[in-house]
Amino acid sequence: MNTLYIILASLILFFILGHFHRRKRAKSKVVHVVDNQCTGCKRCMKRCHHKVLDLVDDSIGAHIAVEYPERCTACGDCVTVCKFNALELIDRSNKRNNR
Template sequence: MRQLRIDMTKCNYGRDCNHECEADCATKVFKVDDPALAALHIRDHGDGTGHAILCDQCGDCVVVCPAEALKRNKLGVVMINKKLCVGCYMCIGFCEKEAFERNPDWVEPYKCTACGICVKACPHAALEIVEVPEPAARII
């Protein structure tokens, strides 16, 4: 299964790059010129630490989608079928990692699909796409 990972020891929370990875995600993947609408967010806590908000493809959201719009693709990445999504946002409320985003102009939410655009844009090589075993399905 493909998963986006970030090494926070290499990341300096946007102090040099101004979140180039977020900007590339927004413009190349979602076709919007607004890094706030990216599927990846890096937060600086202001005390020399920070964290990333991203989808680790755990798949827990798949079981709560009443429209069955969330499915794993052949690479193990959880994808949203826009034709099936009804915009109930159960996935947003359920995701403990807060990985789902919402564009006010769209019905369906969106999230990281481990495409790798941000990996190429990160000036510190803090992001990478890795292959990991698919986790067991969680029963809710």
């Protein structure tokens, strides 16, 4: 029985620490589109649950733009699904021109 309590307590502690780690990361990091790498395939848009990204069509063609950076939790899901290395997580303080 003690073993069960230890396992449960460990799981709860792991969850709480993970929660604070994610919150800290969301405050310090944000997604960024790497210039000229995006093909506009929209895989990242479909993966993002926070609707941070949107497809725009301008002088350089169709590409992803970070429309709502304040919503980004820096989870990295969009970075993972992009096959063209067109997304990266950067420090919010170093935020460049996030088209």
